[in-house]
Amino acid sequence: MVLHRGRGTIDHRRFGDILAYLDSGDLLVMNNTRVLPARLIGKKESGGKCEILLIPSWNGNKGKWNALIKGSSRVKPGTRIQFGDDLYGEVKEVKDGRAEISFSSPGEVMEAIQRVGHVPLPPYIRRPDEPMDRDRYQTIFAERDGSIASPTAGLHFTRELFESLRNKGLNLTFITLHIGVGTFAPVKVEEVEDHRMEEEWIEISEQTAKEIEVTKQRGRRVIAVGTTTTKALESFSDLEGRVKPGRKVSSLFIHPPYDFRVVDGLITNFHLPRSTLLMLVSAFTGKDLLMKAYEEAIEKGYRFYSYGDAMLIL
DSSP, X not given: OEEETTTTEEEOOOGGGGGGGOOTTOEEEEEOEEEOOOEEEEEETTSOEEEEEEOOOSSOOSSEEEEEETTGGGOOTTOEEEETTTEEEEEEEEETTEXXXXXXXXXXHHHHHHHHOBOOOOTTSOSOOOTTHHXXXXXXXXXXXXXXXXXXXXXXXXXXXXXXXXXXXXXXXXXXEEOOGGGGOOOOSSSGGGOOOOOEEEEEOHHHHHHHHHHHHTTOOEEEESHHHHHHHHHTBOTTSXXXXXXXXXXXXXXXXXXXXXXXXXXXXXXXXXOHHXXXXXXXXXXXXXXXXXXHHHHTTOOOSTTSOEEEEO
């Protein structure tokens, strides 16, 4: 589905056919984060089962992590948990369903997590994770470990499509935003402005910042692949729309009204009501056109969720 904001029109195409709407010299920016096997299932010293979900960390992953923990009321500070044969965790603090856990292993902690962890599939996929999910729930350009969810707009891209993009004269570049639990937390407050996003770790290289600057100078468009890429670019932009390289955490919450500084086009999946992702897209598209698109998506049987269909908004 292709949405034209200025004309207020909608066109239906297969995903690969959106190439017709992109021009030589346009720049596609993608999130190269990689999903961690962040769901860990272990046993307490008492013998009871314990399940945790690691929260992406910006402390260098030196062995101490924050995590969501199931049945946190039954887990006290000082509890030791064994995950697999060679990974151990000790709970340091517990508060409101979250815990700080210090990990230890005879080898590298991250290597042990990679071995024993499970892919944190979305809850609507009602089956245990399988070995194939370590590849299928990643984009083909995933490079940097750190997310608990895939930047799903990027899942539509195949190597063949990359080749077509390059042959058409489009440029590709990458940012990193490690997706945490805040991306999926629904808005529950009465006033949208009162919702608080959790911080997520972002890095934009000097090369990517330069490619964006050159694209703008040439009068070409910057197309963000996904809402996480959009958030990253807008978080690093100044009032003139220049993107500064660097790394930091950001809690930027984009909702209507919002004046986009960098992004000229957006590729995104279909999102659920009351989600911050839907609000970001609404700020970019305009509510009326977006609601028209969603009505058509439902009528024509488009699929929602992570493995669902996508739209290009220009």
